[in-house]
Amino acid sequence: MATHQNGGSGGVLLFSENPETVGELLTLGRELASRLHRPLIVAAVGRNAQALLDEGLARGADEVLAVRDSQGDGIVPDESIATALCEAIRASAPAVVLVGATRTGAELAARTAQMLQIPCASSCVALEMDDAGNLSVDRRVYGGRFVSRQLLNIAPRMVTVPPKRFPRAEKVSELHGSIQELQVELPAPRIKTMSVNPRSHSQVDISKAEVIISAGRGVKKMEDLQLLEKLAKLLGGVLAGSRPLTGDVDWLPVDRRIGLSGQTVKPNLYIACGISGQIEHIVGMKGARTVVAINNDAKAPIHGEADYSVIGDLYEVVPALIQACEKAMGKVG
Amino acid sequence: MTAAGIASVPSILVCVKFVPDPAQLQAEPLTGRPDLKRSPFRISTFDENAIEAALQLAAEHGGRAVAMSLCAQLPPKDVVLKALAMGVAAVYLVKDEERLARDPLRVATVLAATARTIAARESLAQWDLVICGEASADEYNQQVGPRLAAALNLPAITYATGLTLLNGVLRAERAIEDRSETLEVNVPALVTVGTEINTARMPTVLQIMGAGRKPMVELTLAELTGLDIDQLKAFPAVEVLDVFSPPSARKQVTIKGESADEIAAELLRRLGTDGEVTL
Secondary structure, rough: OOHHHHHHHHHHHHOOOOOOHHHHHHHHHHHHHHOOOOOOOEEOOOOOOOHHHHHHHOEEEEEEEEEEEEOOOOOOOHHHHHHHHHHHHHHOOOOOOEEEHHHHHHHHHHHHHHHHHEEEEOOEEEEEEEEOEEEEEEEEOOOOEEEEEEEOOOOOOOEOOOOOOOOOOOOOOOOOOOOEEEEEOOOOOOOEEEEEEOOOOOOOOOHHHOOOEOOOOOOOOHHHHHHHHHHHHHHHOEEEHHHHHHHOOOOOOOHEEOOOOOOOOOOOEEEEEOOOHHHHHHHHHOOEEEEEEEEOOOHHHHHHHHOOOEEEOHHHHHHHHHHHHHHOOOOOO | OHHHHHOOOOEEEEEEEEEEEOOOOOOOOOOOOOOHHOEEEOOOOOHHHHHHHHHHHHHOOOOOOEEEEOOOOOOHHHHHHHHHHHHHOOOEEEEOOOOOOOHHHHHHHHHHHHHHHHHHHHHHHHHHOOEEEEOOOOOOOOOOHHHHHHHHOEEEEEEEEEEEEEOEEEEEEEEEEOEEEEEEEEEEEEEEEEEHOOOOOOOOHHHHHHHOOEEEEEEEEHHHOOOHHHHHOOOOOOOOEEOOOOOOOOOEEEEEOOOOOHHHHHHHHHHHHHOOOOO
8 A cells, every 4th residue: 555655644544334424524524634734544444334435535634545355245244343453454544533422432442542552542532633743632521420531642643533523425416426445354353243134213313303302211011101201202302212212121122322432312301210421421411402301310310411400300391391281281280 | 271271160360450539539629630549449440340250250260260360459448458358369469669551552551561570470371361341440541451452462352341251261242332243352462441341340348358368469560571671761651731620611600499390490590691501
């Protein structure tokens, strides 16, 4: 590979296994690449390589690095993506590496960074670049209650960014990006995939909802979600949940999960019912305009993230709220 | 190592981080920085699930689960005892008083050397299984597990929600955003787990009292086999500029009332005034 003079692009290399996230990283990546006056490069690796390549070119990448397994069908298996990314980083010598902080992305970034013996800043919610190209990033720590501001001052500066943090880049009217192919030799895979099951999907896209009623561990039984669903209907909103309800138990489909491992939402009104407010959750709902927290634990971190706190039992407060809404709408009483 | 040999007695290493309890951590009033000195410690949440997963596999196969932890200062004894009381056979504590291992690159490098050092002390050729929490409750980097796998050249299965071990083959259920997967790998391997995999046991008072008899071994970085401390110091690092409590843009108004009805009415009135609810 001799695509870049002086041994490196000095640009921005980005990767996600998810095409939509690539589109979002392109927005951030373009900003950084423009500051550096260097190219914006998408690494297209893995099963989705073609879709990632298409997304990259369509939304303004200067270059797509199409990484292919030198053996077999050329598709880099999941387990070897980190090795392939190492090669992509070596080949393009970028100043900045952006990876989408999905679960897969978090693992890949960490593994890749260790193989290259470089640091990586995870799940950055704000990034700032100075004139020397150094990156200052903000991350949430200690259950989301504190911000850690960190500096990456040696290239490649690797960061992961949560999905939905940035808007997807616009499609460009004229494709200008080039495609560079990179063949890599990969070790034999050790992990066998026995089966893959898509997780259940709901019909609702909570990331676009104006009003969200969100359920947490304080909800004791699956049937009790009907109560929150009723409140959601009255307020013209949708029902969502924190990780315990969408993972530890499957009371809600996983695409209704709000948080680091789920969706990032920006509704006008967010009512957190029985949610303690761990970092995992807070990251996903920080963008809400108005936040109401209903939780009987006065010390729950969610109260610190709320405009209006009700320190009380959701099993008393939510029915009262439903009644108050119905009353206000003139349906009862 | 033969598959049959592994199946009889698996050796399991759990990575544990002792952290200031985020739920009880307060900001220093003057600086807005976390008041780490006054916060009680706990076993990092997901690491409790990692311990539980290790204990369940060890119980089923008659193996031993040992824990290792890297710490700048020794954690309070009661939290270490809790890990022992849950059932791990020994806890190895690596003291890093100079805080050389202050970011995940260095942490994973030190833990890899620790894993090798403890294996030698326990007369093991290698660990069959290394189990880590998927992220720590304080820093939440989600990096150390996969990094440790890379440092030990182990295959990694992250975000596992179920584990079974049979004849040296680890079968894992894994859950990511849009799908679940069933994966198989020959041990040795590393897995990371979260709260989905199990409910961690709470040791009884008697178990905690009895745990004092189990080994709690302290090690220094200098005692770790194959750790190049000069190289560690030379690694590029993320520099922490500041840790602060962000000024809240929230109103933080507590709605009070004599009854749930009163509270509900007041909340609705406030939301109406803000223009969030029009009924």
